[in-house]
Amino acid sequence: MNKANHEANVIHPIPANEMDRIIRLSELDLDYSSLSDNFKDLTHLAARISGTDISLVNIIDSFTQWTVGSHGIDLEQMTREESACQYTIMGDDHFEVPDLSTDQRFQNNFYVKDPISLRYYFGVPLKDKGSDGVNFGALCVLDTKTKSLTPEKVELLKIIADEVVNRLKAYQAIALLKSKVKDANESKKKVAHDIRGPLAGIIGLSQIIAEQGKSANLDEVMDFINLIHKSSQSVLELADEILVDETARNAAAGNEFNLAMFADKLHKLYDPQAINKGVVLDVDVVKSVDHIPISKNKLVQIAGNLLSNAIKFTPRNGRIHIVLNVIVQSHQNVLAITVSDSGTGMSQKLIDQILNGTAESSNGTSGEVGYGFGLSLVKHLVDGLKGSMQITSEPGQGTVFNILIPQGNA
Structure with a gap:
């Protein structure tokens, strides 16, 4: 049975809160390629507790299952429709398959066939208990x-799954804290530089008045006072600027990224799918x-x-072609992302x-399942960043997506 025919016989589940789920996952802003060291101990522990050969921490987004922690197998990603964990995220407790080779949903997947030949699957959802119970993915053990x-072992696996979620949130918090610390350091340097001039002027003018004392006439004193007032006003305006822009600075923090790094990240994550x-x-x-932050x-x-x-x-x-550009403007840089393909249009x-x-979901050119939320998520995220998305396409002529995202002050 080919993949397209097999997919036609399998109904792939979609959580009722799928849009909320992928939005909450996007808020974690995870880099799927740099998390594995955070979960090595937990996947090893899960395998020991369950007595299985393999243990995985899997995150499921709109299209893909990303393996961000593994023990017993070298695995980075698979399509969402191939995964067993897509069924685990449907529930609140656990999902078990005693024999994958006899279950129509999985028997034709690569990990059931030689040479991997997996049979047993047990998964526990990675539940965000603070956001109406959305499931980011699953902790699973396989043999x-x-x-x-x-x-007793099931309860221990649930405890490990809770710890995985705690670490995901800690990872997000640490990244945010690093950004804020960096931003605070930059703000401190800017304040020290900008405030030095006005304060030096105030001190100098005050010293002149003190030295001249009664010898200065009233007009000269008033001129000095006006200069002091202007210098003091500039210090006050600087303080206001710091207070008003603090939220914006925090939101724009973390700019240790450029187009070259972005391109490398996309190749690493999506070359396997292509x-x-x-x-x-x-x-x-x-x-x-390519060097601009x-x-x-x-x-x-x-x-x-x-x-x-x-x-x-x-x-x-x-062929799929993505072009990354920064449009440099006097008041604000704009990140431009163009994705074009030679697909169905x-x-x-x-x-x-x-x-x-x-938009509703539809199947891909090789029978891939359409979950219907990927492009809706893109629109949601771009709107949240005050950006814009344009789509140019005709049936049979491919599609071009143009994304523009403002980058704050240039």
Whole structure:
């Protein structure tokens, strides 16, 4: 049975709160390629407790299951429709498959066939208990032999899953704290520089008045006082600027990112998907601006969903081209992301539905499942960053997405 026929016989589940789930996941702003060291001890512990060969921490976004922690197997990602954890995130407790090879939902997937030949699966959802119970993904244990887990072991795995969620949130908090510390240090330098001039002027003028004393006439004294007032006013305006802009600075913090780094990240995360589909993925950077700092806030989520969508709707031997640019302006730089593909294209009606957030899912060119939320998430994230998204396409002619995201003061 080929993949398309197999997919037609399998109903892939979608959580009722899927849009809320992927929005909450996007707020964590995770870099899926740099988390593995955070979970090595927990995946090892989970495998020991369950007595299984393999343990994984999997995050599930709109299109992909990302393995961010592993023990017993070298795995980084798979399509969402191939995963067993997509069923785990549907519930509040756990999901178990005694024998994957006899279950129609999984028996044709690569990890069930030789040489991996997995049979047993047990997963616990990674639940964010503070946000109406959305599930980010799953902690799962797997084995090449069928088995069962005692209630005591199940409870221990749930405790480990809770710790995974705690660490994900800690990871987010630490990243935010680092950004704020960096921003505070930059603010301190700016304040020290900007306040030195006005204060020096105030001190100098005050000293002149003190030295001249009664010998200065009233007009000269008034001139000195006016100069002191202007210098004091500039200090006050600086204080107001610091207080008013503090929130904006914090929101724009973390700009230790540029176009070259962004391109490398996209290649690392999405080359495997393109290679697996048999399409060419090109990422080009405008060299003249590849060093300019940009905010990495939500960029991987935005570009990643666009790339996954393009891969899904581009047939084998097709091409996907992404161009990254910074439009330098006197008052504000703008990040420009263009994603074009040679895929199936779309009608104006579908484009309007995407931009209005009412689009429904459809299957890809090789039978990939459509979950219907990836482009809606992109629109949500771009709007949240005060950016814009334009779509140009015709059926059978491919699609071009143009994203513009303002980057704060230049």
